[in-house]
Amino acid sequence: MSRDPAPPTPTLSQLRALIAVAQAGGFGEAAAELGVSQSSLSEAVSRLEAMTGRALLRRTPAGTVTTPAGERALTHARAAVQAAGDVLLAAQDTGGLSGTLRVAAYRSVATHLLPPALATLRRAHPGVRTVLLDGDTEETDAELALRTGRADAAVVVQGQAQGLHLTPLVYDEYLFVAPAARGDHPATLEELSGQTLLLPPGRDQCHRLVRHYLERQGVSLAGLTENPQDSVILSMVAHGLGVTILPRLALHPLPGGLVTLPLPGGLSRPLALAALPWRAHLPLLRAFTETLLQTLAGRISGGHAAPAPEVWPPALY
Incomplete structure (x- = not known):
């Protein structure tokens, strides 16, 4: 009794080639990043396309991009x-x-929340290499980096991320910032409406959250001005430009x-550590999550390594 031949199965090297070229935007760029020849990458992708019977990549003046079929295949290739x-990671204890361990986070979170926990993790497990990814831009959005496999974990705003395993971390309060000459009397909605408001770009999560708050409060956004650098925004405010x-x-x-002041009605972002549900309990991710929670608990309860209380999130969930 004869059996039907098994369908061809892509190799991991072929899948890695597709991912690398799609991510780099070109065969030459991907070859340089991987340290392999461009011809080997081209051959691997060609064999993958032959198996699927469809073009997966397309060359354009702006670079090499995935076709619709390639975009669908890319999701499964990454997985x-x-x-x-993960087979090797799951076998560890x-x-x-x-x-x-690659963690994507907003720059402010990466600066103040993550390094102490990563340092503790490294001391406990010297064999673990950690990489922090900028999660503030459209190209390196923290949640997108997690979903596309570029990050193993990401700090996100709870309530805005669906279908992920979330571990609550801290509330990070938003504050109204004005020139010190203004004084410290409470901020009002009328004051917010009558000022030049400086915010990060519209693609930024911070911008979207603040904009939603202001629109909900009926505050006019006629004076809105965008700038990508927090340091530039704060300098402009200090010089009376908004x-x-x-x-x-x-x-x-x-x-x-x-001077910093609470917003009328209050606004905060509930930060959570996100992981893909089927990866959240890998020993490495579990150890990082536990270390991060322990580090935050120690800081918030008065650990001497914490920033000053007035600039630290008030409490764990």
Whole structure:
């Protein structure tokens, strides 16, 4: 009795080639990043396309991009490559972890929340290499980096991320920031409406959250001006060129010439550590999550390594 031949199965190297070229935007760029020849990458992708019977990549004046079929295949290619690596991670135990942990986070979070926990993790597990990814831009959005396999964990705003395993971390309060000459009397909605408001770009999560708050409060956005750098925004405010609304973590340390005040009605972002549900309990991710929670609990309860209380999130969930 004869059997039907098994369908061809892509190799991991072919899948990695597709991912690399799609991410780099070209065969030459991907070859340079991987340290392989361009011809080997081209051959691997060609064999993958032959198996699917469809073009997966397309060359354009702006670079090499995925076709619709390629975009669908890319999602599964990333999952397959990640799953292959997870076989080794899953076999580890907490007694001796190794591997690379990539965490995507907003710059303010990466500056103040994550380094102490990563340092503690490294001391406990010297074989673990950690990488912090900028999660503030459209190209490196923290949640997108997690979903596409570029990050193993990401700090996100709870309530805005669906279908992920979330571990609550801290509330990060948003504050009204104005020139110090204004004084410290409470901020009002009328004051917010009558000022030049300086915010990060519209693609930024901080911008979207603040904009939603202001629209809900009926505050006019006619004077809205965007700038990608928090430091530039704060300098402009200190020189009387407008006001801003930023989270506490982005304001530490607070430059001179500024005053910070609570917003009318209050606004905060509930930060959570996100992981893909089927990866959240890998020993490496579990160890990082536990270390981060322990580090935050120690800081908030008065650990001497914490920033000053007025610029630290008030409490765990």
